[in-house]
Amino acid sequence: MxxxxxxxxxxxxxxxxxxxxxxxxxxxxxxxxxxxxxxxxxxxxxxxxxxxxxxxxxxxxNMAIFFLPVSLGILGLYAELHSQLAAILAVCLITTFLTAFATAGTVHLVLRLQQRKAAQKGGDR
Structure with a gap:
């Protein structure tokens, strides 16, 4: 329940x-x-x-199950998408790298902020 x-x-x-x-x-x-x-x-x-x-x-x-219908739908449109395949792959690669860089930058920033906060706590004693 x-x-x-x-x-x-x-x-x-x-x-x-x-x-x-x-x-x-x-x-x-x-x-x-x-x-x-x-x-x-x-x-x-x-x-x-x-x-x-x-x-x-x-x-x-079970997230992979939810992507299955969308993936099959895209495969059904392969004939229409075939002419744009290079552009689609380029966009996928570029956005993947941009996402990785943004994530790495965010992690780096958070770690720096945590270190600064820890240093301030250490200095307050």
Whole structure:
């Protein structure tokens, strides 16, 4: 029963994200708004991690299954995409490297901030 309650919470937030998307004129997709809403609710502690962790873990462990329909849909459009294959691959490679660099930069920044904070704590004694 706990899994159903957690799934219900996640689905309710997803539906609320879709409703918000319609209300703002579909400027942002409902799933993105739902994830942002979940982040805010977790951040302000209206929802505790333990209230959704088992359902969220299930989705994370089975994420590959959710990409299967999209992948098959892309394969169905192969004939139309074939002429643009080089451009699509270039965009995939470039964005992969940009994401890796952004992630590395973020990790580097966070580590520097943590070291600075630790040094300040050490100096306060």
């Amino acid at each position: 706990n899994y159903l309650r957690q799934l219900g919470i996640l689905l309710a937030i997803c539906v609320l994200g879709d409703v918000l998307s319609v209300l703002i004129g579909k400027v942002l997709p409902g799933n993105v708004l739902g994830m942002m809403l979940l982040l805010v609710l977790l951040g302000v502690r209206l929802i505790k991690c333990r209230q959704v962790e088992h359902a969220a873990d299930f989705f994370l462990k």
